[in-house]
Amino acid sequence: MSRTAATLPASLAVDLDGLRLPTPVLAASGCFNTGREMSQLVDLKRMGGIVTKSVTLRPRKGLTVPRMAETPSGMLNAIGLQNVGVEEFISREASWIEHAGVPVLVSIAGTSVEEYSRVTVMVRDIPGVVGIEANISCPNVERRGEVFACFPDQAAEVVGAMSRLTRLPVFAKLTADVTNIVEVAEACIRAGAHGLSLINTVLGMAIDTETFRPKLGAVTGGLSGPAIRPIAVRCVYQVSSALPGVPIMGIGGVASADDAIQLMLAGASAVQVGTANFFEPDATVVVAEGIAEYLARKGLSRPADIVGRGGIQHVDA
Amino acid sequence: MIRRGCEVLSLRQTGAYWSITLVAPEIAEEARPGQFVEVAVPRGREFLLRRPFSIHQASRRGGWAGTIEIVLDVIGPGTAWASELKPHDTVDVIGPLGRPFQLPRGAVPSLLVGGGYGAAPLHFLAEELRRRGKPVNMIAGARDHERVFKPVEGKRLSDLIVITTEDGSMGERGRVTDVLPALLERTRSRVVYACGPNAMLRAVAEQCLAAKIPCQVAVEELMACGLGVCWTCAVPLVARDGKGWWNVRACVEGPVFNGARIWWERWLGDAARRPDEKSDQASPDPAMAKETVPP
Numbered sequence: 001m002s003r004t005a006a007t008l009p010a011s012l013a014v015d016l017d018g019l020r021l022p023t024p025v026l027a028a029s030g031c032f033n034t035g036r037e038m039s040q041l042v043d044l045k046r047m048g049g050i051v052t053k054s055v056t057l058r059p060r061k062g063l064t065v066p067r068m069a070e071t072p073s074g075m076l077n078a079i080g081l082q083n084v085g086v087e088e089f090i091s092r093e094a095s096w097i098e099h100a101g102v103p104v105l106v107s108i109a110g111t112s113v114e115e116y117s118r119v120t121v122m123v124r125d126i127p128g129v130v131g132i133e134a135n136i137s138c139p140n141v142e143r144r145g146e147v148f149a150c151f152p153d154q155a156a157e158v159v160g161a162m163s164r165l166t167r168l169p170v171f172a173k174l175t176a177d178v179t180n181i182v183e184v185a186e187a188c189i190r191a192g193a194h195g196l197s198l199i200n201t202v203l204g205m206a207i208d209t210e211t212f213r214p215k216l217g218a219v220t221g222g223l224s225g226p227a228i229r230p231i232a233v234r235c236v237y238q239v240s241s242a243l244p245g246v247p248i249m250g251i252g253g254v255a256s257a258d259d260a261i262q263l264m265l266a267g268a269s270a271v272q273v274g275t276a277n278f279f280e281p282d283a284t285v286v287v288a289e290g291i292a293e294y295l296a297r298k299g300l301s302r303p304a305d306i307v308g309r310g311g312i313q314h315v316d317a
Numbered sequence: 318m319i320r321r322g323c324e325v326l327s328l329r330q331t332g333a334y335w336s337i338t339l340v341a342p343e344i345a346e347e348a349r350p351g352q353f354v355e356v357a358v359p360r361g362r363e364f365l366l367r368r369p370f371s372i373h374q375a376s377r378r379g380g381w382a383g384t385i386e387i388v389l390d391v392i393g394p395g396t397a398w399a400s401e402l403k404p405h406d407t408v409d410v411i412g413p414l415g416r417p418f419q420l421p422r423g424a425v426p427s428l429l430v431g432g433g434y435g436a437a438p439l440h441f442l443a444e445e446l447r448r449r450g451k452p453v454n455m456i457a458g459a460r461d462h463e464r465v466f467k468p469v470e471g472k473r474l475s476d477l478i479v480i481t482t483e484d485g486s487m488g489e490r491g492r493v494t495d496v497l498p499a500l501l502e503r504t505r506s507r508v509v510y511a512c513g514p515n516a517m518l519r520a521v522a523e524q525c526l527a528a529k530i531p532c533q534v535a536v537e538e539l540m541a542c543g544l545g546v547c548w549t550c551a552v553p554l555v556a557r558d559g560k561g562w563w564n565v566r567a568c569v570e571g572p573v574f575n576g577a578r579i580w581w582e583r584w585l586g587d588a589a590r591r592p593d594e595k596s597d598q599a600s601p602d603p604a605m606a607k608e609t610v611p612p
Contacts, residue, residue, distance in 0.1 A: 030547070037545040037569070040318050041411065053548070061564050065584065068541045068549040072363040075541060079548045082564055225365055255365075278542035279357050279367050281320070281411070 012292055014048070014303050016195055016247035016269045019131055019169045021103055023048035023288040024303045025260060028251050028274035029107035029133060029173070030054065030079070034093045035100055041281040044102040048288060051197075051272060052093075054109035054135045057119050059085035063140060069206045069215035074225030074253070075275060076204050078140045078218035081109050086119045090126065098127040105131040105171070108162070109138055117161045124166040131168050134159050134193070137175035137200035139222045149174045149200075152187035160191030169194030171249060176231050177203050182242045195247030197272065198235045202228050225275040229253030233266045240267020240308055255283065257290020264291075264303065265310030318414055318544070319343045325406045326384055333463040334434045335389050335400045336373065342383035344412045348375035350442035351512075351535050351573040354387065354412030355543040358395055368395040369543045369568070371512070371535065372413060373437035374444075385412075388437040388466070414543055415572045418442050418533050421508045426452035428506035429475075430493050430521050432513020433459045436466035438535060439512055443474035452476050454504040456496060458513070462487035477504055494520045501528055508533070511576070515585055522576030532576035538567040545569040553580040 012023040026049035032038055035050045062082025069076045097104045106123045110116040136148035136158055148154045159172045172188040176199045185196055201222025206215040232252025240248055250263030255276040263271050276283040323339040355367040370387035389396045429439040436457050443453045455475040459465045461484045472478050479496050480488025511521045512535040525532035541547040551564035555578050562580055
């Protein structure tokens with residue numbers, strides 16, 4: 001696991017239309033908390049950023065076990081947004097976030113525009129918070145498959161309200177489980193979102209054939225891991241083609257630099273690593289170093305040089 | 318928690334189980350009974366997640382100094398891979414993880430109850446208790462004699478050991494809970510430690526509650542990370558004052574819990590299919606209880 005930092009380009013820094021990050025590789029929401037546990041295994045200062053586990057207005061106890069099922073090249077989860085609620089989050093995590101030495105984006109989830117708005121107001125002034133991710137696409141909520149991100153008008157309402165309440169950049173996290181993701185993305189940007197996080201887990205299900213029972217306590221859950229990477233690349237590509245210049249964070253099955261580079265070539269300015277953190281706690285750092293080596297090999301000087309260069313101009317979206 | 322590439326020193330079959338000795342001096346130094354390690358499966362497989370294994374032995378002195386031993390039952394692709402490891406292979410290990418068993422104050426006798434290879438971490442605990450001059454008694458139960466974990470070793474570690482098998486092929490026919498109440502009385506044990514299938518832990522915890530004996534159980538719940546970040550391994554724990562409950566992580570707040578504080582019915586019950594909100598007395602908030610109702 002030894003690496004030669006000396007051979008890498010000077011800077012991996014990226015600028016997502018004003019949101020500056022030290023590397024283009026962040027930890028995705030729900031896979032890193034605020035970095036406190038993982039700091040024992042990872043040098044957080046070498047990460048591009050951390051997107052916190054989603055925070056809601058009130059505490060949520062989450063769903064019944066089993067909450068996870070491993071599937072080929074992926075895993076299903078149904079946690080149900082378990083979290084202590086925004087008040088407790090602030091009292092436990094604010095000081096940690098301030099001193100973590102890594103940019104933090106707070107992920108916010110909720111069931112109404114008012115909930116999203118109130119949490120936005122409560123977290124916007126935490127020192128060290130550089131942005132907000134609007135989780136309007138978590139599949140593990142009461143109304144499965146009917147999340148805000150399934151409807152352009154509802155997505156726009158939530159994201160618009162949040163964006164008006166803070167100067168921080170707001171990224172709308174969208175689901176691929178829609179007929180036309182571009183339509184939802186356009187609605188979010190028109191409503192004032194700074195950028196987009198693409199994609200959340202994909203709604204899935206697995207059944208135990210011995211017991212005739214679903215493998216998840218909540219029956220259905222969100223699929224993550226390399227199994228969904230091509231879906232993420234496709235979504236980033238479609239959205240970035242339709243909305244050139246809009247900052248996109250690519251998410252979905254990133255475990256290696258090559259995975260991240262695919263998302264960047266498709267149009268993502270940065271990527272988030274989720275499931276891979278579970279088996280490789282250093283994944284965000286390893287992927288960033290791999291990107292640097294790739295850039296050096298290609299004779300390019302910065303990550304922005306590859307964003308959106310994946311043949312988009314030749315293909316009719 | 319430490320992450321190291323660890324050399325496989327040996328791999329042995331013991332009854333129905335596999336035991337793997339790893340060279341892991343830093344982890345061995347820190348490890349305490351009840352804790353576990355997360356072992357990474359090599360890349361390029363279609364299953365991705367690390368596998369958690371409880372620590373059977375951590376040797377700080379003597380011929381095995383600087384090693385840890387884990388025990389596994391081949392139950393899926395990850396454990397099948399682990400059972401095919403060879404000496405000198407290197408595996409990526411994170412540990413020690415989780416909260417260990419709390420040792421009793423004074424020289425009070427303990428009763429250790431192991432089901433199947435759940436006895437593995439209890440052997441580590443027995444060593445630590447004996448080293449401190451605390452009497453150790455043991456019940457080792459399993460389906461059949463092949464699945465009674467290291468019975469000879471168990472005997473060496475205990476003042477008194479009772480073995481139970483469901484088919485009667487070794488020791489007494491029956492389950493650990495058939496002999497537990499009598500053995501509690503006979504050994505005058507003041508604390509019970511248990512590890513094994515969750516249904517067994519529940520039965521043991523209920524017997525201990527009835528006998529007013531404190532009981533620490535090391536639980537097993539599916540984990541994606543084992544590091545505290547994925548929130549997969551949720552165990553419902555009732556608040557100390559009995560009012561309210563919360564899902565805690567088996568990997569960080571556990572895997573060792575006070576058996577009296579686990580809300581067994583909710584955890585092991587079929588709540589996802591038949592939400593029994595009548596039994597939800599500990600939840601003051603109906604909105605939160607509603608979260609467990611499937612769509």
